[in-house]
Amino acid sequence: MLLGGVGAANAVALPENERSSALWYADGLRFDELQARGATGEGVKIAVIDAALNPDVAELAGANITVKGSYCAFPDTGTPVPAVSDDVARAGHGTSVVAMLVGNGTSADGGPGTRGIVPDAEVWFYSTGTGEDSAGDAGGVKCEKYDGARGEFYDTALPSDSPDYFLGRADSYAAWNAVRDGADIVVYSGLDSDIYGWTPALEAALRAGVPIVAGTPNPDGDVTAQTRLNYPYALNGVVAVSGLDNEGNILTGGGDRLDPMFGEARGSRNLGFLSAGTELLVPSSSDAWGPSLGFGTSLATPLVAGVIALGLEEFPEATANQVLQAMVRTTGPNGLHESEWVDRKRGYGLANPMSLLNVDPTKFPDENPLFVTSSDDPRCSVPGEPPAASMDECFWAFSPTFEDVWPSGTSEEAGPKEPSSEATAAWPAWATVAIVLLVVGVAGTAIIVPIAVTRSRRGKTQQAQQRV
Secondary structure (H helix, E strand, O other): OOOHOOOOOOOOOOOHHOHHHHHHHHHHHHHHHHHHHHOOOOOEEEEEEEOEEEOOOHHHHHOEEEEEEEOOOOOOOEEEEOOOOOOOOHHHHHHHHHHHHOOOEEEOOEEEEEEEOOOOEEEEEOOOOOOOOOOOOOHHOOEEEEOOOOEEEOOOOOOOOOOOOOOOOOOHHHHHHHHHHHOOOEEOEEEEEHHHHHHHHHHHHHHHHHEEEEOOOOOOHHHHHHHHEEEEOOOOOOOOEEOOOOOOOOOEEEEEEEHHHHHHHOOOEEEEEEEEOOEEEEEEEEOOOEEEEEEHHHHHHHHHHHHHHHHHHHHHOOOHHHHHHHOHHHHHEOOOOOOOOOOOOOOOOEEOOHHOOOOOOOOOOOOOOOOOOOOOHHHHOOOOOOOOHHHHOOOOOOOOOHHHHHHOOOOOOOOOOOOOHHHHHHHHHHHHHHHHHHHHHOOOOHHHHHHHHHHHHHHHHHHHHOOO
């Protein structure tokens, strides 16, 4: 997991007299009007997956937050990496993401602090340890995927005939568990290279009707990282998010400043929505706790998740898929309209919570509008080029396919099942689910399944590195 690449890690400390302007996102998204009509996210459960959290910052006082534990532990001692921390290098990013959801608007000095879009929502925090693969930047420490509830490590390797590929790490495993635990929405403001873990985690979420909302790369100039760290945002059905500035321009710059040399954020081929992503008030700078300016799609991501939460609260009979259907039809300032995907930098446009709440989502299909079910979908084809012959050629996203998610051919199968003791003894729980799905969906007979699964996953990873 890379946090800084889509994050607020390089925030800038801000004196009190400059904070109000950094709340422009709350004004632009009309927080006061939303809350005056009772739209606060109450009753909606939002899972946030990040390195660590500091729940003691003033901006989170009174928030309904449950720390679900650590999904990363030191391999030599078996000790979980602490999920709660006051180390700003570890917890600054996750704390900022959570504050964009449930921040109370007041900092430790009594002045303005981060305001959250859904202050009454219930946040479940899943710690993935560090945000880094090895010791060094951002306070990173090496750790391995761990199930805190069972107190055991999980082997991440595929069968011995494929030693170079992995089923997943802490981040995707935490997402799988968030869906199993009953989260309504999953938020991941990070970048990862782990298609093996994120694909089965997303498949479980799609079956359960739980949106995974994920950030896309910042315009930080790191082309190598941006072409390598494509997940989960680039997967079919993910709610991929990019950012805007306070004038409606695509996010530019990198790190703690705006720098035109880096150009605009590149978004993604399957970009869903935009939200505020620069010069936002957050609870820490890069090296100290306190109100600061934050930048990045990491901050836009929870704002889009918050819009989904407001739709679920306002229309309890609607599914999250129906809320997404309404969202693609209510972007921008003009109320209800036909959905129109613009391009990879703009997606369907700015997620507009007020417009969403004026449209009943239950009249729309209970289908994720960001999930392409067939290569016949126009989004699979590049304008001016021959139509995609199969999902492997789909421009929007090639994985997972409908058959991967629903191998029986219907969308009636629900989310992840509680793993049996036999399954967890040798495999990660979600890995067992993933292999069962692939057995049914990829191969026609059980005899050739292991080879078919290995080749399918390997081929898709190589494709992803070349195409996304």
